[in-house]
Amino acid sequence: xxxxxxxxxxxxxxxxxxxxxxxxxxxxxxxxxxxxxxxxxxxxxxxxxxxxxxxxxxxxxxxxxxxxxxxxxxxxxxxxxxxxxxxxxxxxxxxxxxxxxxxxxxxxxxxxxxxxxxxxxxxxxxxxxxxxxxxxxxxxxxxxxxxxxxxxxxxxxxxxxxxxxxxxxxxxxxxxxxxxxxxxxxxxxxxxxxxxxxxxxxxxxxxxxxxxxxxxxxxxxxxxxxxxxxxxxxxxxxxxxxxxxxxxxxxxxxxxxxxxxxxxxxxxxxxxxxxxxxxxxxxxxxxxxxxxxxxxxxxxxxxxxxxxxxxxxxxxxxxxxxxxxxxxxxxxxxxxxxxxxxxxxxxxxxxxxxxxxxxxxxxxxxxxxxxxxxxxxxxxxxxxxxxxxxxxxxxxxxxxxxxxxxxxxxxxxxxxxxxxxxxxxxxxxxxxxxxxxxxxxxxxxxxxxxxxxxxxxxxxxxxxxxxxxxxxxxxxxxxxxxxxxxxxxxxxxxxxxxxxxxxxxxxxxxxxxxxxxxxxxxxxxxxxxxxxxxxxxxxxxxxxxxxxxxxxxxxxxxxxxxxxxxxxxxxxxxxxxxxxxxxxxxxxxxxx
Amino acid sequence: xxxxxxxxxxxxxxxxxxxxxxxxxxxxxxxxxxxxxxxxxxxxxxxxxxxxxxxxxxxxxxxxxxxxxxxxxxxxxxxxxxxxxxxxxxxxxxxxxxxxxxxxxxxxxxxxxxxxxxxxxxxxxxxxxxxxxxxxxxxxxxxxxxxxxxxxxxxxxxxxxxxxxxxxxxxxxxxxxxxxxxxxxxxxxxxxxxxxxxxxxxxxxxxxxxxxxxxxxxxxxxxxxxxxxxxxxxxxxxxxxxxxxxxxxxxxxxxxxxxxxxxxxxxxxxxxxxxxxxxxxxxxxxxxxxxxxxxxxxxxxxxxxxxxx
Numbered sequence: 001x002x003x004x005x006x007x008x009x010x011x012x013x014x015x016x017x018x019x020x021x022x023x024x025x026x027x028x029x030x031x032x033x034x035x036x037x038x039x040x041x042x043x044x045x046x047x048x049x050x051x052x053x054x055x056x057x058x059x060x061x062x063x064x065x066x067x068x069x070x071x072x073x074x075x076x077x078x079x080x081x082x083x084x085x086x087x088x089x090x091x092x093x094x095x096x097x098x099x100x101x102x103x104x105x106x107x108x109x110x111x112x113x114x115x116x117x118x119x120x121x122x123x124x125x126x127x128x129x130x131x132x133x134x135x136x137x138x139x140x141x142x143x144x145x146x147x148x149x150x151x152x153x154x155x156x157x158x159x160x161x162x163x164x165x166x167x168x169x170x171x172x173x174x175x176x177x178x179x180x181x182x183x184x185x186x187x188x189x190x191x192x193x194x195x196x197x198x199x200x201x202x203x204x205x206x207x208x209x210x211x212x213x214x215x216x217x218x219x220x221x222x223x224x225x226x227x228x229x230x231x232x233x234x235x236x237x238x239x240x241x242x243x244x245x246x247x248x249x250x251x252x253x254x255x256x257x258x259x260x261x262x263x264x265x266x267x268x269x270x271x272x273x274x275x276x277x278x279x280x281x282x283x284x285x286x287x288x289x290x291x292x293x294x295x296x297x298x299x300x301x302x303x304x305x306x307x308x309x310x311x312x313x314x315x316x317x318x319x320x321x322x323x324x325x326x327x328x329x330x331x332x333x334x335x336x337x338x339x340x341x342x343x344x345x346x347x348x349x350x351x352x353x354x355x356x357x358x359x360x361x362x363x364x365x366x367x368x369x370x371x372x373x374x375x376x377x378x379x380x381x382x383x384x385x386x387x388x389x390x391x392x393x394x395x396x397x398x399x400x401x402x403x404x405x406x407x408x409x410x411x412x413x414x415x416x417x418x419x420x421x422x423x424x425x426x427x428x429x430x431x432x433x434x435x436x437x438x439x440x441x442x443x444x445x446x447x448x449x450x451x452x453x454x455x456x457x458x459x460x461x462x463x464x465x466x467x468x469x470x471x472x473x474x475x476x477x478x479x480x481x482x483x484x485x486x487x488x489x490x491x492x493x494x495x496x497x498x499x500x501x502x503x504x505x506x507x508x509x510x511x512x513x514x515x516x517x518x519x520x521x522x523x524x525x526x527x528x529x530x531x532x533x534x535x536x537x538x539x540x541x542x543x544x545x546x547x548x549x550x551x552x553x554x555x556x557x558x559x560x561x562x563x564x565x566x567x568x569x570x571x572x573x574x575x576x577x578x579x580x581x582x583x584x585x586x587x588x589x590x591x592x
Numbered sequence: 593x594x595x596x597x598x599x600x601x602x603x604x605x606x607x608x609x610x611x612x613x614x615x616x617x618x619x620x621x622x623x624x625x626x627x628x629x630x631x632x633x634x635x636x637x638x639x640x641x642x643x644x645x646x647x648x649x650x651x652x653x654x655x656x657x658x659x660x661x662x663x664x665x666x667x668x669x670x671x672x673x674x675x676x677x678x679x680x681x682x683x684x685x686x687x688x689x690x691x692x693x694x695x696x697x698x699x700x701x702x703x704x705x706x707x708x709x710x711x712x713x714x715x716x717x718x719x720x721x722x723x724x725x726x727x728x729x730x731x732x733x734x735x736x737x738x739x740x741x742x743x744x745x746x747x748x749x750x751x752x753x754x755x756x757x758x759x760x761x762x763x764x765x766x767x768x769x770x771x772x773x774x775x776x777x778x779x780x781x782x783x784x785x786x787x788x789x790x791x792x793x794x795x796x797x798x799x800x801x802x803x804x805x806x807x808x809x810x811x812x813x814x815x816x817x818x819x820x821x822x823x824x825x826x827x828x829x830x831x832x833x834x835x836x837x838x839x840x841x842x843x844x845x846x847x848x849x850x851x852x853x854x855x856x857x858x859x860x861x862x863x864x865x866x867x868x869x870x871x872x873x874x875x876x877x878x879x880x881x882x883x884x885x886x887x888x889x890x891x892x893x894x895x896x897x898x899x900x901x
Binding site for chain 1: 644645646647648649650651652653654655656657659660662663664666667668670671685687688689692693695696697699700702703706707710711712713714715716717718719721722723725726728729732733735736737740741743744745747749807808811812813816892893896
């Protein structure tokens with residue numbers, strides 16, 4: 001047993017990520033009750049899915065707890081494979097086959113990179129145990145290769161641009177329970193990996209901080225911009241994961257810069273923002289995915305252009321979804337703002353401590369992050385208003401919220417509010433993790449010295465102010481009257497639901513700016529006759545990385561395949577011949 | 593009572609009561625410049641009182657969003673305004689990093705304003721909401737390249753400290769500050785929906801941004817929207833007037849005088865700009881905003897490079 005005991009180690013970082021996983025897993029599992037009912041009614045077997053789902057959760061927890069490289073790779077593969085198999089719940093659909101295959105390929109590509117990385121670490125230290133992997137940056141060459149491999153390998157899992165191509169393919173087709181877990185937790189395994197590798201090789205040279213900062217900023221900006229152009233709600237949320245991974249990456253990059261310059265305050269703010277955002281993203285992304293799942297169960301569509309007016313059917317759901325949307329946009333008073341604020345403070349602190357040309361560069365990134373926030377506001381006002389507000393674009397027969405939906409949604413919403421209004425204890429936990437794991441005697445109180453009490457006070461006073469105004473409003477309305485009337489239609493009194501603003505028209509002006517990168521194109525068919533017949537409008541956006549890099553690469557490889565086709569023969573004697581040749585080559589090699 | 597508390601209460605009273613007055617002042621100046629007598633300066637107060645006594649009507653398609661959005665808007669504006677210094681008084685809310693909270697609280701108000709507009713389910717409001725979302729996005733960098741760059745150069749992260757870190761010692765810094773104030777002025781014009789970006793006076797839906805978003809509101813809701821737009825104008829006025837504080841230097845009464853004179857000068861210049869320019873075409877507005885951003889970036893680069901050599 002002692003042998004097995006060595007495989008697992010609980011340090012601050014592990015426990016923190018384990019907490020994140022567990023926090024997201026429990027309500028997601030509760031939501032399973034209502035989500036899978038739908039399949040049971042259709043007489044579909046869900047045994048396989050449930051088994052894979054449970055194994056996946058266990059494997060994900062073991063990833064963050066493991067202390068042994070081989071064990072890590074085994075549980076990592078288990079997690080990837082079980083999530084792939086669970087994704088195949090609706091395997092008869094073609095899009096499911098395609099999307100899940102993307103996921104499988106991406107997972108396998110990255111495991112190769114991880115093999116090489118761990119072999120290098122083993123070769124360097126002579127051990128398989130994580131706690132003996134602390135090689136530092138003394139051997140710059142090997143350490144750089146390890147860090148780069150780690151950043152690429154785990155970056156594929158996390159979905160940094162340009163390795164994000166599998167996310168928007170895999171998330172929409174996965175069962176909602178799984179996409180909530182994929183987006184909320186599994187991609188965080190990549191973040192955990194990057195932080196772990198950092199702990200092996202720290203302190204890293206500053207250049208890695210800058211590389212990661214630029215990649216993360218690109219991921220954040222274009223992640224949200226792609227999201228703005230989507231009509232499929234789950235695909236949109238998948239792109240938002242790219243954005244949020246970008247924000248987490250920005251935090252880590254600031255931490256790298258701090259560690260390179262030996263500035264514990266910057267390190268604490270950077271890594272602290274990243275860790276807290278990891279938790280926050282797990283919370284609000286699960287909330288949003290589960291919300292979209294509830295809508296899918298009821299309406300049977302993921303296309304937001306076909307929704308509308310849900311607020312009149314399910315007020316509670318729209319409130320929960322709104323809380324999640326405000327939180328993910330980084331708008332106060334909910335949790336997204338808190339972690340973004342820490343990252344902003346990291347920028348300010350870096351500029352202050354390092355002077356020179358740093359203030360200008362940091363200012364550029366601050367503007368970038370503010371730009372991301374603005375885009376997220378545009379995107380989530382679009383999502384909320386098109387899905388929930390206005391009148392029904394397609395008639396809704398009935399809309400039902402189960403108890404398990406309510407429990408899981410309210411759990412996540414509660415945490416969004418709690419972390420937003422009372423950040424101090426959560427920041428305290430992050431601070432503890434950092435002081436245990438990340439710094440060697442260099443403690444800084446930068447994180448807990450932010451006036452968290454002021455935030456609580458301001459947010460509470462906003463709430464109180466709103467409440468007071470609400471009472472005043474009720475009082476005045478009772479006195480002077482309140483009624484509902486038709487919206488003003490510019491003299492036209494037959495407004496119908498098709499005349500509402502659509503999602504594509506809402507986002508059109510913004511999407512037209514980076515047209516080439518978004519691969520955004522519009523198809524307009526206007527009738528030219530005097531008496532207008534039917535007109536048509538469509539707008540699409542395709543993924544740049546997928547369409548311009550991955551697909552051409554695959555096509556290129558396909559073209560090469562005929563050249564090595566001579567190896568695949570039907571006669572077994574050829575294979576025996578190949579084996580003999582290979583054995584001969586190996587035998588000869590031993591003489592050299 | 594401590595003097596700090598009195599200062600804060602005084603600031604709050606100034607913000608609440610002077611905000612409509614400032615809007616009235618701008619309108620009065622504009623009327624005089626265009627050769628009209630114009631409404632009395634106190635007209636905004638009368639408007640608010642009138643709206644308070646009207647029936648509240650919501651669209652049939654609207655939901656709870658329309659009902660809470662005016663409240664959120666007003667509360668957010670009030671909190672944002674209380675982060676700014678009035679004269680030499682310490683801001684009501686002031687802590688390290690409040691520049692970020694300031695920008696994001698305004699974003700919070702905008703989020704709900706856009707939602708409330710889309711809540712009506714009419715294309716007019718939708719059009720306004722889409723424009724607001726787009727232009728706000730381009731306005732954000734202007735704020736950070738002006739106030740934010742002063743913050744990064746001085747190392748201060750609280751709005752009060754940022755304004756009080758401005759020292760008129762060398763000529764290149766003075767030029768830098770003056771150009772920053774021009775950026776902020778251009779930002780104020782955008783955010784407060786004044787000419788040449790938006791027209792606060794007409795309700796022609798197809799051309800407007802802010803006014804069309806509140807088209808289907810009335811009574812108490814409209815009153816709060818109007819009041820918060822007055823406060824928003826006042827917020828940007830305070831952002832602009834803040835650039836004059838270095839002249840006051842810890843003297844209470846001088847601070848107040850500069851505050852008042854600054855507001856007068858600003859309202860006059862807003863009125864002049866509105867008189868001599870016409871509203872831009874919608875498609876030119878992003879260019880206007882990018883121009884303001886470019887001014888900010890160039891200004892910062894020029895300042896840093898002249899100081900380095």
